[in-house]
Structure formats: C-alpha cells, structure tokens
Amino acid sequence: MGVEFYACDCCGDSRYEEYVDHCGSCGHTLGTCCVVNDYIGSSYAYDYGVRYDGSEDQIEEYEIDPENYEIDDIIDDSGIDPKFCPFCSGKVVAKEDLLNFLLKKYGLDFEEVKEEYLAEKGVDRP
Ligand SMILES: [Zn+2]
Ligand SMILES: [Zn+2]
Structure with a gap:
C-alpha cells in the first residue's frame, strides 16, 4: 500500500521512507539507524532536519518565508542536518x-x- 523503502547508504539496510532522508550537504541517503551526535533519539528522519535559526543565510538558502517559521522549527525539505551525518562528520x-x-x-x-x-x-x- 504505497510504503516506500530506501536503503541507508551507511549500513545498507532498507527502511521505511519516514526513517530515511538525504543529507542536506553531501546528499547521501541516510537512515536514522546511522545518524551521529544523536541527542534527539527519534526514528523519524524529519526530526533530524535543519532547524530555523532566523539567520539571513538560512532564509536565502532554503527560501524561507520568515512569516511561516519560528526559531527552532524544522525547515521543510532541508534533509538531514549535516551535523547528524556520518559521512559529513568523517565518521564513515x-x-x-x-x-x-x-x-x-x-x-x-x-x-x-x-x-x-x-x-x-x-x-x-x-
Ligand atoms: Zn543505516
Ligand atoms: Zn552528509
């Protein structure tokens, strides 16, 4: 019934689409199975998205309408924040x-x- 599976580039396991996203920086497909620096402890990839910090850089990079976001909201379609990415952090x-x-x-x-x-x-x- 339309549930998609994606393979995590890090461990090779296939997971539900909710548990997998692309790293916003290197573009690797990454499951929450392999995130690093994890202080969130969630299975959902969305929870590891980039959080809005109100900076002009983010507004420009993600084409944010500041009206729609509050500080610390997860930015839509930002992918997984590179700070959680094992490839970007050099761990893998x-x-x-x-x-x-x-x-x-x-x-x-x-x-x-x-x-x-x-x-x-x-x-x-x-
Ligand atoms: Zn994995
Ligand atoms: Zn990455």
Missing part, C-alpha cells in the same frame, strides 16, 4: 566518495581505470 567514508576523490587527485578517468581493471581481470569484452 563512503567508498564511492573515496573513489571520486582518488580519481580527481590523480587526474584519472573513470572509464580508463575501468578498462584497465577489466583487462587485468581478463574479462572478455565484446
């Missing part, structure tokens, strides 16, 4: 992020590395 490193970092650092091209890898594996390519 995603292999994909690491790969992209290495490619960039050594000026490598993903397709070229892939070809080299498959050649070394001896995969017959059409």
Whole structure:
C-alpha cells in the first residue's frame, strides 16, 4: 500500500521512507539507524532536519518565508542536518566518495581505470 523503502547508504539496510532522508550537504541517503551526535533519539528522519535559526543565510538558502517559521522549527525539505551525518562528520567514508576523490587527485578517468581493471581481470569484452 504505497510504503516506500530506501536503503541507508551507511549500513545498507532498507527502511521505511519516514526513517530515511538525504543529507542536506553531501546528499547521501541516510537512515536514522546511522545518524551521529544523536541527542534527539527519534526514528523519524524529519526530526533530524535543519532547524530555523532566523539567520539571513538560512532564509536565502532554503527560501524561507520568515512569516511561516519560528526559531527552532524544522525547515521543510532541508534533509538531514549535516551535523547528524556520518559521512559529513568523517565518521564513515563512503567508498564511492573515496573513489571520486582518488580519481580527481590523480587526474584519472573513470572509464580508463575501468578498462584497465577489466583487462587485468581478463574479462572478455565484446
Ligand atoms: Zn543505516
Ligand atoms: Zn552528509
């Protein structure tokens, strides 16, 4: 009946959509199973959203109408606040992020590395 499951990028488990959201900064899909610095203790991803602090920065970034928010309200569609994100806090490193970092650092091209890898594996390519 329309319940969606999403896989947490951190532990790989699939969870109800209410328990999963994207990190507002790195964009990883994150379940409340793996949040860090957790002083909220909730299963619902929404509770880990970014809270309105009244700053001009937030008003601009999230296109907030200050009329609609009070200080400490959770900003709609803000995703999970990066301070709860294991990737943003450096507690967990995603292999994909690491790969992209290495490619960039050594000026490598993903397709070229892939070809080299498959050649070394001896995969017959059409
Ligand atoms: Zn998880
Ligand atoms: Zn993040």
